[in-house]
Amino acid sequence: MAEWRTLQEAVLGEILPDVGRRSAALAGEARVGPGRQLAKSGGAVRALAFNALRVPQSVVKRVGAGGCHSPAELRRQMRYILRDEAKTAAWSNQIGIDRRFGEGGMESVIADWSLSWSGAPKRGHTDHIILSFPKGTEAGLAEAISRDWGQEVFGGLYRDRYRYVAALHCNTEHVHAHFIVDKVGMDDGRFLSICRHSEISYDMMRELHAQIAQDHGLALNATSRLSRGIVENAPRETDLQAARGEGRAPQVAALDPQTRALRQAELQSHADAYRQLARLAGLEPQDDPGGWLARIAAGAEAAAQSMMKGECLMPGFADTAEMPTGQADVVGRLIAARETLQTEADAAWEAIREMQPGAEKVALEQLFAAQAREMGTLLGRDFLADHATRVAPGQDPYALPGMATLAARAGDDTSPFAAEADVTLERFRSDLARVFAPLEEKLETAGTSVEEIAARFTTPDRSLAHLDAGRPEEAEARHTWLSFERDLQAQAREVFADLPIQRDLLEDLARQDILTAGQGARLADLATLDKLITEVRQDLSDGDLNQLASGKLDPLIDRIQDPGLRQAVFSELKQIAALDETQDPSGRDSEPAATFRDRIEAFDRAELPRVRDRDEAGPDHSL
Numbered sequence: 001m002a003e004w005r006t007l008q009e010a011v012l013g014e015i016l017p018d019v020g021r022r023s024a025a026l027a028g029e030a031r032v033g034p035g036r037q038l039a040k041s042g043g044a045v046r047a048l049a050f051n052a053l054r055v056p057q058s059v060v061k062r063v064g065a066g067g068c069h070s071p072a073e074l075r076r077q078m079r080y081i082l083r084d085e086a087k088t089a090a091w092s093n094q095i096g097i098d099r100r101f102g103e104g105g106m107e108s109v110i111a112d113w114s115l116s117w118s119g120a121p122k123r124g125h126t127d128h129i130i131l132s133f134p135k136g137t138e139a140g141l142a143e144a145i146s147r148d149w150g151q152e153v154f155g156g157l158y159r160d161r162y163r164y165v166a167a168l169h170c171n172t173e174h175v176h177a178h179f180i181v182d183k184v185g186m187d188d189g190r191f192l193s194i195c196r197h198s199e200i201s202y203d204m205m206r207e208l209h210a211q212i213a214q215d216h217g218l219a220l221n222a223t224s225r226l227s228r229g230i231v232e233n234a235p236r237e238t239d240l241q242a243a244r245g246e247g248r249a250p251q252v253a254a255l256d257p258q259t260r261a262l263r264q265a266e267l268q269s270h271a272d273a274y275r276q277l278a279r280l281a282g283l284e285p286q287d288d289p290g291g292w293l294a295r296i297a298a299g300a301e302a303a304a305q306s307m308m309k310g311e312c313l314m315p316g317f318a319d320t321a322e323m324p325t326g327q328a329d330v331v332g333r334l335i336a337a338r339e340t341l342q343t344e345a346d347a348a349w350e351a352i353r354e355m356q357p358g359a360e361k362v363a364l365e366q367l368f369a370a371q372a373r374e375m376g377t378l379l380g381r382d383f384l385a386d387h388a389t390r391v392a393p394g395q396d397p398y399a400l401p402g403m404a405t406l407a408a409r410a411g412d413d414t415s416p417f418a419a420e421a422d423v424t425l426e427r428f429r430s431d432l433a434r435v436f437a438p439l440e441e442k443l444e445t446a447g448t449s450v451e452e453i454a455a456r457f458t459t460p461d462r463s464l465a466h467l468d469a470g471r472p473e474e475a476e477a478r479h480t481w482l483s484f485e486r487d488l489q490a491q492a493r494e495v496f497a498d499l500p501i502q503r504d505l506l507e508d509l510a511r512q513d514i515l516t517a518g519q520g521a522r523l524a525d526l527a528t529l530d531k532l533i534t535e536v537r538q539d540l541s542d543g544d545l546n547q548l549a550s551g552k553l554d555p556l557i558d559r560i561q562d563p564g565l566r567q568a569v570f571s572e573l574k575q576i577a578a579l580d581e582t583q584d585p586s587g588r589d590s591e592p593a594a595t596f597r598d599r600i601e602a603f604d605r606a607e608l609p610r611v612r613d614r615d616e617a618g619p620d621h622s623l
Contacts, residue, residue, distance in 0.1 A: 045334045048277045050221040051228060052299030053292075058209040058222040059132035059174075060202060062194060067124020071114045074126060074180070078106050078165060081178040086171040089143045094163050096186070098151055101165055109165060116184045125183055127192060131209060132176040134220070139175055141216060143168045146177035148212045149205075158199040160185025162192055227270050229307055231255070231263045271307035274300040280337050293333065345372070345384055353469055357449035359429075362456055369463035386465035396462055397485035400496055401527035404460040405509045405516070420505045429458050431495050436488070446472070446481060457492045497531065504561070506532050511565045515600060517593035523572050524590035533572050536560070540573075549577035564600030571596070 068074040082090055082103050092101035094109065117125045131149060133142045146168060154162040164181040183192035194200050206222035213220040225234065235243070235250035243250040255263070281297035345368075352368060355361045372384035393399040406428075409421035432454040436443070440450050448470060456462070456470075472478045501509070509528040523529055536559055540548075544555035553570050560566035575588040 044273070045277070045280070045338060047221060047223045047227070048273055048300065049281070049296050049334055050219065051223055052274065052277065052296045052303055053219075054299065055219045055221045056134040057228075058206040058213070058220045059130075060205040060209055061130045061132070062202075063128040063130065066126075066128025067121070068126040068180075069120070069124045071110050073124075074110050074113065075106065077126075077128065077180060078110070079103070081165070081167040081169070081180065082106070086167075086169045088139050088168045088170045088175075090165070090167040091147060092163075092165045093150065093154065096155065096161060098147055109163075113163065113182045113184075116182070116189075121183070121191070127179075127181045127183060127194065129179040129181060129205075130176050131179065132174050133218075135173050137175050137218065139168060139170050141218060142175040142177065145209070145213050145216050145218065148215075149209055150177075150179055152208060152212070153200060153205060154179075154181060156187065158204075159192070160188050160190040162186065226263060226266050229267065229270075229303065231260065231267060267307050271304045274304035274307065277334075278304065280334055280341075296334075342384075349387070349465070357444075357447065357452040359451050359455035362452055362459060365463075365466045365469075366459055369466055372463070384465075386468070387463045389464045391462045391464060391467050393461075396467065397482075397489050398456040398459075398462060398467075398492075400457060400489070400492055401525070402496065402509060402513060402531070403458065405512045405528060407458065407460045409505070409509065409512075415508075417505050417508050420502055421509075424499070424501055424505065425458055428496065428499050429454050431499065432457055432492060435491055435495055442484075453488065457488075496527065501531070503535070506535070507561060507565060510568075511562055511600065514565070514568060514593050514596050517597065519594070521593045522590040523568055523593055523596065524588060526593060529568065529572070533569055533576075536569060537573065537576070545573070545577045548573045562600070562603075564596060564603045567599055568593075568596040 066077070068077055081087070082101075090101045091098055092105070092109070093099075094112070113125070131146050133145075146166060150164060150166055154164055162181050162183070162185060164179050166177055166179045168175065168177045181192060185192070192200070194202065194205075196203070203222070210220040210222040225231075233253045233255060235252050240250045278297045278300040281293045281300065349368060352361060352364050355364070369387050369390075372387035391399075406421055406425055409415055409417050410425045412418050415421070433450050436450045436453055443449055443453060472481055506528060510526065510532045513526045513528050514523070517526060536556070537545075539559060540555055547555050548570065551574065553566070556566050556570055556573075560569055571591050572588070575590065579588065
C-alpha cells in the first residue's frame with residue numbers, strides 16, 4: 001500500500017514562506033487555546049502593528065505526501081527526521097508527557113501506534129507537520145517554542161490528545177521542527193482533522209505559534225495575505241515542490257475578475273484599518289522608548305497609502321525580527337490606548353445624551369456613529385458595536401423612502417444639485433415641525449422635542465444605540481412610544497409626498513434611487529420615482545396617455561431629460577394608462593428596478609445626450 005512513494009515524497013520538509021490561508025486574527029477573533037485568548041480588539045491591534053513593523057510570518061505547514069500508510073513508511077519517516085546530520089534535538093509525547101526521544105524507542109512507538117490503526121485513510125494514519133522559524137533564530141529558543149506549541153496543539157485542549165514524535169533541524173537557513181503525529185486520539189479515539197472547520201486549523205496553529213513565540217521573546221505574526229497587500233493567489237504546494245525540483249518559478253492560478261474585485265475591496269478595508277492604527281499609535285508619542293510607537297505609526301501610514309493605491313504587495317517584510325524590549329511593550333500600550341478611547345467614547349456619548357433635545361443633538365449622534373464605524377475597522381467588533389451597527393430601513397421608524405438620496409445630495413458639494421437639495425431638505429424639516437407642533441407637549445414629556453423629531457426624519461440612517469437611546473426604558477411606556485413612532489412616520493410620509501421638489505432635482509433623485517435600489521425592488525417601490533410620475537401625469541393630456549398606452553414614447557421626450565429614466569417613467573405610465581378608473585394605480589404590475597438600472601448605465605456608457613430642449617438636441621425616440 002503506497003510503498004512506491006519515494007522518501008522525498010514522504011518526508012519532504014522544505015519550508016514554505018506562507019500558505020496564504022485567511023487569518024481570523026484581523027477580525028479580532030484569534031482561535032487560540034484557553035488562557036491565550038486575546039481581547040477581541042487585541043488580536044487585530046497586535047496583528048496589524050506587527051505587520052506595520054514588517055515582522056516575519058509564522059509558518060506552519062503540513063507536508064502534502066507526509067502521511068504514513070504502513071509501519072514501514074512510519075519507520076522510514078522517523079529515521080529521516082531523527083538522522084544525526086540534521087537533528088539538533090528530538091522529543092516525543094506518548095502518554096501526555098513531553099520527554100526526550102532517541103532512535104532506540106522507535107520500534108516500540110511504531111508497534112504501539114500501528115495497533116490502533118484501522119481502515120485505509122486517504123492521507124494516511126499520521127500527519128507530518130513542520131514548524132518554521134525566521135533566519136537567525138537560536139536552536140534552543142526554537143526548541144522551547146516548538147515543545148510548548150506541540151503540547152498545546154496536541155495535548156487535549158482541542159478535539160483529543162494525540163501522540164507525536166518531534167525533531168528540531170538546523171540544517172537549513174530556517175530552523176524548523178518536524179512533528180509526526182498519530183491521527184488516532186488517545187482519549188476518545190477521534191481521528192485528527194486539520195481544516196478550516198475543525199478545532200485544529202491552520203489559522204489556529206499559526207496564531208498559536210505567534211503567541212507562544214511572543215511569550216519566549218521572539219516576534220512572529222500570523223496574518224492573511226490580503227492584510228499584507230498581496231492580492232494574487234499563492235502557488236499550490238504540489239507545484240512549489242515540482243518547481244523546486246525543475247528549477248523554475250511556480251505557477252500561480254489567475255484570478256477571475258469578480259474575485260479580484262472582491263479582494264481589492266477588502267484591500268481597501270485593510271487600508272482603513274492601517275490608517276486607524278496610525279492614529280492609535282500616535283495618541284501618546286511623548287513617551288515612546290525605542291521609538292516603537294512612532295515606527296508603527298509610520299509603517300501603518302505607509303501600508304495604508306500603498307493599499308489605497310491598489311498596490312498588490314506591501315514590500316519590506318524581514319526574515320528576522322527585532323523584538324521590542326524593556327518598557328517598549330508596544331502591543332500592550334496600543335491596547336491600553338484602545339481602552340482609553342473606549343472610556344473617552346463612553347464619556348462623549350453620555351455628554352451627547354445629556355444635551356437639550358434638538359437638531360444639534362441628532363447631528364452629533366450621527367457623527368458619533370460614523371466615527372464608531374470607522375474606528376471599528378481596527379478596534380474589534382465589540383468596540384461601540386451598537387453605535388456602529390446601522391438599523392435596517394424596514395426596522396427604522398424614522399426612515400423615509402427617498403430621504404437618504406435627498407440627504408446625500410444635500411451633503412455632496414460636488415453635485416450641481418447640492419444647494420437645491422439643501423433648500424428642499426430645510427423646507428421638509430420646517431414642514432415637519434409645523435405638522436408636529438400640536439404634539440409638542442407630548443414630545444417634551446417623553447424627553448424629546450419637535451425640532452429633534454423633525455431632525456431624525458431628515459437624517460438618512462440611525463445606529464442601534466441612537467434609536468434605543470430615544471426610547472423609554474419602562475416596558476409599558478416603551479410599547480406606547482413604539483406605536484407613537486409609527487404614527488409619526490405615517491405623518492412624515494404624507495409631508496414628504498406633498499413636498500415641492502424642483503423637476504431637475506426630482507429627476508436626479510429618482511435616477512439615483514433606481515441606481516441604488518435593493519435586490520428585488522420594483523419601480524413602484526421608489527418614492528421619488530412615484531412622485532415624478534405623479535407630476536408628469538398632471539402634465540399629460542388624455543391623448544398623451546392614449547399614446548403611452550399604445551406603446552409610443554413621444555409624449556415623454558420633452559418632459560424627461562435622462563433617456564434611461566425616461567424609459568422607467570414610460571414603463572410605469574404605460575401600466576397606469578392600461579388600468580380602468582376603478583383600479584388603484586399603486587397595485588400596477590411594476591417592473592424590477594434592476595432592469596432600468598442596467599439601461600441607465602448603458603446610456604451613460606454610450607454618452608447619449610440628455611434632452612431638455614427638443615429643438616436644440618433633436619428628437620430622441622430610443623427605447
